[in-house]
Amino acid sequence: MSDWTEIGDEAALVEILGEPNERARNKERTALTEIDRAWLAASPFCLLSTAAADGTCDVSPKGDPAGGLVHVLDDSTIAIAERPGNRRADGYRNILANPHVGLVFLIPGRGDTLRINGRARLVSAAPFFDALVVKGHRPQLAVVVEIEQVFFHCSKAFLRSRLWEPEAWDPDGVVPRRAVIAAELEPSGKTVAELDEYYGPGYAEGLYEQC
Incomplete structure (x- = not known):
């Protein structure tokens, strides 16, 4: 590693990447629009990122049929269903110690993504669980996220990776x-x-x- 040039501060980072343009800088919002709601209703898959109190991180995939993964409670609150899994609950243990979360919602075939950052809590029962029933099964719990930032991200990563191109699989x-x-x-x-x-x-x- 002696021949690596490491970036150690924000100024060095900006020197390489440059500053975001005005549209990118100002695109984040604090409340859902009708377009955001439509995206969430159509998304069958998301990635939930969390960090423990000591800074160690986890990213967990969540998936359900579109309409069963996430429920919009209001313009600044969503709930994500938890289904049976391996019971490690790494991300949920993190949320108990540090409520800050980041989410990326995907729609198959779409290169753009919806990103939501906010503060989460775990809920074991609530009336809205009825809206998250899939194949007759209620969620084991739900992650309720109070939205602090929401914005769309462009498709460059998907285009570079050819993620949705079957001929590349x-x-x-x-x-x-x-x-x-x-x-x-x-x-x-x-x-x-x-x-x-x-x-x-x-x-x-x-x-x-x-x-």
């Missing part, structure tokens, strides 16, 4: 399949064959059932 390329990864990095005593069966077609059948 190679899901079975150099990276081993999920069962092999689990066998090598997440010891459970199960064989690769057993893990292949676990992660096979039946895996999707229990998405809303507690493991």
